[in-house]
Amino acid sequence: MSNPSLLILPGDGIGPEVMAEVRKIIDWFGARRGVTFDVSEDLVGGCAYDAHGTPLADATMAKAQEVDAVLLGAVGGPKYDNLDFSLKPERGLLRLRKEMDLYANLRPAQCFDALADFSSLKKDVVAGLDIMIVRELTSGVYFGEPRGIFEEGNERVGINTQRYTESEIDRVARSAFELAMRRNKKLCSMEKANVMESGVLWREVVTEVGKDYPEVELSHMYADAGAMQLTRWPKQFDVIVTDNLFGDLLSDLAAMLTGSLGMLPSASLGAPMENGRPKALYEPVHGSAPDIAGQGKANPIACILSFAMALRYSFDMGDDATRVEQAVEKVLADGLRTADLLGEEGRAPVSTSEMGDAIVAALDASL
Ligand code: NAD
Ligand code: IPM
Ligand code: MN
Incomplete structure (x- = not known):
């Protein structure tokens, strides 16, 4: 059998910095677990534009x-802000998602015990939190037509279109129900059916799909109220399913329940292929963090946990995924913190590479 193959796209800003730490974990699997990945590396985002004049060749x-599986760091940065829209770094990532048809974006938000004091919310609100946001990723207002900036009379108008077909809602709803079945059998669907027709259809289709999953307790919430409930008492949720734009916003919000945006991994999955596995791209939820890029300050945990998700969802290595997650938990329990996980007081932060090294050491200790 051939080795599992991985395409690594470090991207821009802190992307290459956090990806260097994932490389250490991948090397560890080769050296200590006898699992060798065929790794190739390429460009996406601003660096691809610099090299090829396009954000994705x-x-x-x-x-x-x-x-x-594809593993991506992050794309974007101020250098590229004034590029034509079609050439922006973010278009490279959106093209990958669209052409690979990665419609189900799993964004788990888990609060590690060691960080429960660090969230901006009270400790009992977040301690033990473990929720999963399923964000639709290939449709909605990100891709709907018409779109663009047009002349209208004596001024311009910017247009984007929220658009969902029944089948697009059906398939992401099924992904969410399947996840709910493997977790606590609770699913909350979020839209704005009170003001958007696409939300009305979303609610209808999710309800219909729910008939195939009678064991799952299904609820519906308007997405604005959902944002409020996520900060009021997030532990009322288990799995949340929502559209592309609401999912983008709600997952950044959920990141802060875990302590930092630098903690949140994600898996973007397509339909199962002939071999039973989905096409897949794994990436941290955070961006290229231009404000800290090049300073060794970035937290590599979101990217490392994204690799753990790849082990679980693409390589049938659930036990090894748990091993990586436990190694992360151990270094946090030992008190290691990158700068984003420190308040004003005391303790010196560790660098990106010190955090990666400590996680590798914890993996060693797990054998
Ligand atoms: P961002 O996520 O890059 O940063 C937001 C804040 O969080 C910054 O203060 C940053 O320093 C901090 N942060 C993010 N990740 C961190 C980490 N791993 N460790 C420590 N701190 C971290 O969002 P932004 O500033 O709004 O966007 C910057 C660029 O990134 C933009 O070009 C945007 O389009 C792009 N972006 C890309 C992705 C992606 O590639 N998936 C996601 C979001 C934003
Ligand atoms: C994310 C990002 C992307 C999005 C951008 C960079 C295209 O914010 O992955 O959360 O909006 O989906
Ligand atoms: Mn986002």
Whole structure:
């Protein structure tokens, strides 16, 4: 059997810095667990634009379609802010998601005990939190037509279109119900059916899909109220399913329940292929963090936990995924903190690479 294949796209800003730490974990699996990944590396985002004049070269897109999993760091940065829209770094990432048809974006928000004091919310609100946001990723207002900036009379108008077909809602709802079945059998769907027709259809289709999952307790919430409830008492939720834009906002919000945006991993999955596995891309929820890039300050945990999700969802290595998650938990319990996980008081932060090294040491100790 051939080795599992991974395409690594470090991207821009802190992307390459956090990805260097994931490389240490991948090397550890080769050296200590006898699992060798065939790793290739390529460009996406601003660095791809600098090299090829496009945020994602066709050859890179083709490679992404072939490998077992793609691991991406982050894209974007102020240098590229004034580029034509079609050339922006973010378009490279959106093209990957769209052409690989990665419609189910799993964004777990888990509060590690060691960080329960660090969230901006009270400790009992977040301690023990473990929720999963399923964000629709290939449709909605991110991709709907018409879109653009047009002349209208004597002024311009900016247009984006929220659009969902029944089948697009159906398939992401099924992903969420399947996850709920493997967790606590509770699913909350969020939209704005009170003001948007796409929300009305979303609610209808999710309700219909729910008939195939009678064991799952299904509830519906308007997304604005959902944002409020996520900060009031997030532990009322288990799995949340929502559209592309609401999912983007709600997952950044959920990140702060865990202590830092630098903690949140994600998996973007397509439909199962012939081999039973989905096409997949794994990436941290955070961006390229231009404010701290190049300073060794970035927290690599979100990217490392994204690799753990790859072990679980693409490589059938659930026990090893848990091993990586427990190694992260151990270094946090030992008091290691990158700067984003420290308040004003005391303790010196560790660097990105010190955090990676400590996680590798914890993996060693787990054998
Ligand atoms: P951001 O997520 O890059 O940063 C927001 C804040 O969180 C910053 O203060 C940053 O320092 C901090 N932060 C983020 N990740 C961190 C980490 N791992 N460790 C420590 N601190 C961390 O969001 P932004 O500033 O709004 O966007 C910057 C650029 O990144 C933009 O070009 C945006 O489009 C892009 N972006 C890309 C992705 C992606 O590639 N998936 C996601 C979000 C934003
Ligand atoms: C994310 C990011 C992306 C999004 C951008 C960079 C295209 O914010 O992955 O959360 O809006 O989906
Ligand atoms: Mn986002």
